[in-house]
Amino acid sequence: MIKKNIIWNFIGSLLPLLVGVMVFPLIIKAYGTERFGILTIAWSLVGYFSLFDMGLSRALTQMVSEKISKNTNDYEIVEMIHTAFRIMWLLGAIGGFILWLISSWLAHNVLSVSPGIEQETIHTFSILAISIPFVVHTSALRGVMDALQLFKQASLIRMLLGIGTFLGPYFSSLYSNSLIYAAYALVLVRFVGWIMHLYAVNSTSLLSNESASYNCKWLKQLFTFGGWMTISNIIGPLMIYLDRFVIAAMLGTTAVAYYVAPYEVITKLWVIPAAFSGVLFPLFAQEWRTNPLTAAKMLNQGISYVLILSYPAVLLAALFSNEWLAFWLSKEFAVKGSHLVCWLAAGVLVNSVAQIIYAKIQGAGRADWTAKLHLAESIPYWIFLWLAIKQFGIEGAAMAWFFRVSVDTLGLAYFAGKLNVANKHSMKAPLVLTSLSVIPLISSIYIEDIIFRSILAMVIMFLYGLLALRRLHRDDAFMYLKGFFS
Incomplete structure (x- = not known):
């Protein structure tokens, strides 16, 4: 079941990635470079304002999972869920109002x-403020679905939602x-994504207990976990999205x-760690x-398989960044973006590992x-970030981001080791x-000859294949795919 859930999570994110790769050039052509830049900031705002869930969606997943494992009375679980839902509607409305207020600023x-x-x-920006309450409540619904192991349904919904995020602006560009x-x-x-999540959650037997409603006794427990999550939800996305705002202000x-x-292309590879962390977190x-030993083994496997699945993509993206950018967008994009791709690819690989460790710490x-x-x-x-952009332009933003996620990963590994010694041993070899x-990813910046890059890619891929x-083979992983559709 774990393997099936991971595969469904992966499939749910892969198709939007492919659609995005195909539609991105069309969107840029339709809107022009500056409008496209604003559109990417609009996407970022929707993502960032989801922080107004105050960490309650993650708290729901953690608390519902823990209570299910302890065979807690269903009435109490449903009461806690409904309490969180009502609070998150209010928080979403506040977030939407704030975005509307600051749009002009x-x-x-x-x-x-x-x-x-x-x-x-x-x-x-003002129109997007309407979506924030639905975005926040959708995250709550998704948190419950994760706790109930409804990964197949959640993945199918996320697939449609991800595709719509790209196709919606493209189809609207045909009109204007x-x-x-x-x-x-x-x-x-x-809004459609919220409707689908709502239907999936309300169809479960757990939520059929309509007698359970709001009870303020759950607020302290939810906000104790969610309060710390809120800090991460504010600072984390800010560190992710701030670079583009600083670039816009400075350049x-x-x-x-x-x-x-x-x-957007390179970071779509996060679908791989997201597929694992979403299943492993509960x-x-x-x-x-x-x-603890079983959990440490899952941590080791999660990191190892994320590396196995991610590395070929980030390696080829870094070594041939100039070629695929020129083919996909234009030579101008290749000239301005090929070097920063190498830094971004290295950062994505490191952060992919961090996401699994992050899930372990938060699961605890x-x-x-x-x-x-x-x-x-x-x-x-x-x-x-400010100094790097001032000195190196947009490549400096990618450099700063890489160093930040590297420090973040080391810090997370330290904290995971504090949970128990087994975690420390399980992370050592993968880290x-x-x-x-990471070394060949960043080194590719200084290798201009395509023949040498091609030979280097073949040598590294051969060594990678052996490992x-x-x-x-040691984990009998090829057997996991058997029976996936059974």
Whole structure:
């Protein structure tokens, strides 16, 4: 069942990735470079304002999983869920109102938007504010679905939602290249996604207990975990999305397009660790205390398989960044973005490992550790980001991001080791391998000859294949695919 859930999670994210790769050039052509840069910021705003769930979606997954493992009375679980749902509707409404309030300020004072599309940008952000309550409540519904192991249903919904995020703006561009219509399309996609999540959750036997409703006794427990998660949810996305806002402020929104286009492609490889961490998180919550050795083994396998599945993609993306950017978008994008792809590829690989460790720590209920780590990272990162962009342009933003996620991974590994010694032993070999794997990704910046890069790719892939096959054979991993559709 674990393997099937991971595969469903992966499939649910893979198709939107493929659609995005195909549609991105069409969207850029339809809207132009500057409008596309604003559209990417609009996507970021929707993602960032989901932080108004105050960590309650993750708290729901952790607490519901833990209570199910303890055979807690269903009435209490449903009562806790309904309490969280009502609070998250309120938080979503507050988040949407705040985004509406600051839309004009963002366009006038933060982003270097051309005067001709300034009002269009304000209207776009204002319209997106409508979607925030649905986005926040959808995250709550998804949290419950994860706790109930409804990964197949969640993956199918996420697949449709991800495709709609790209196709909505594209189809609206056929009517008008105004971002206002793209914003309406994104709101519609989010609303439909909320309806599908709501139907899936209400169809479960657990939620059939309609007598359970709001009870404030659950608020302290939810907000104790969720409060620390909120800090991570504020600082974490801010460190993820801040670079494009700083680029827009320092270099203009056109420069954002050159940064975000390759960033969106490379970071889509996070579908791999997300497929694992989404399934492992509720399992870590159930097993970390009662079966620490089993949980440590799952941690090792999660990191190892993420490396096995991610490395070929990041290696080829880094070594041939100039070629695929020129083919996919244009030579101009290749000239401006090939070097930053190498830094981004290295960062994606390191952060993919971090996501599995992050799930282990949070599954153990130690959201305070991850929050404190993010707080410690934030100010040094923001200073380094500003200096790097000033010195190296958009490539500097990618460099700063890579160093930040590397520090983050080391910090998470330290905290995971504090949970128990078994975790420390399970992470040692994969982390060493990750460090070695990053070297050729960054080194490819300095290799211009395509023949040498091709030979290097073949040698590394041969060594990778030997290690991967050895690990897969040891775990009988090829047997996992048998019976997937049975």
